[in-house]
Amino acid sequence: MPELPEVETIVNDLKQKIINKKISKINIRLQKIIKNKPNVFRSALLNKSFSQIIRRGKYIFFQINNSKKYLMIHLRMTGQLIYQKDNKIIAGGHSDRKNTLNLPNKQTHLIIYFQNGAQLFYNDQRQFGVVKIIDEIEFNLIDARQGIEPLNKDFTFKQFEKIIQNKKKNIKAFLLDQKLVTGIGNIYTDEILFDAGVNPHRRTNDLNQNERKKIYLSIKKIIKKAIKYRGTTFNDYLDAQGNQGNFLNKLKVYGRDGEKCLRCGDIILKTRLAGRGTRYCEGCQK
């Protein structure tokens, strides 16, 4: 489930590899993933190169030839972007060791070939991902749908207060809402609320200033830490060097239901909130 830290890791790796590298061939293996007509998609990319790669929330935008056109990719739940050159894996998303070592596989729906011999594979087990050539208008539309970036300088406590003050949602739904703060998914929502010591059922309008501050600080802390560890994956995650380095064993509540809370020893509970599996500790999340 790529969330902000996973997407950020992929973008940072790809930036070092494919910027300004000429695209020599496009292989569409599953058309339904590509939301353009095949010829439109192909001609938009063929003999062009990516001048910049931008992450916004969980979206990735590959700017084409310094123009206002972009290749937009959203990995949704099981999308992967794997870069290979000379069979060496450089960047991975939600990866699966047994498959990524031998690409393409049956989950490979798109291959972008570069003139220097490198290849970028888009894999997606559940085929929910979105790949599309977009213009400036659509770029701005998607951008406008995203809330504030938790890593940006303008994400101050003052700004966070402004966003949260008029909301009455439960805090779990608040953190999952991409229009408010963008990039946080189910795993990091649970981790952030555990870190902040706040019960996910709490309504935002019931939170006091101190609790809001804790949540604000935990967002920044957890997201930064997860990026440092190159993200979380429950399957075999491969980092830029093909190693497993990940955030999985740093998780404190997600996936730990039924186990003892690392902070107070109570049993971690699991419920359903905002349509998502939600893990929390009743003992120390008030």
Add this chain to the structure above:
DNA sequence: CTTCTTGTTACTGA
């Protein structure tokens, strides 16, 4: 066989 997994959008009802 059923149930569960999740990002996003669409829809319903309160």
Add this chain to the structure above:
DNA sequence: ATCAGTAACAAGAA
């Protein structure tokens, strides 16, 4: 208007 809940999409794990 705002919010909660659910379905839909899909494939695989348990």
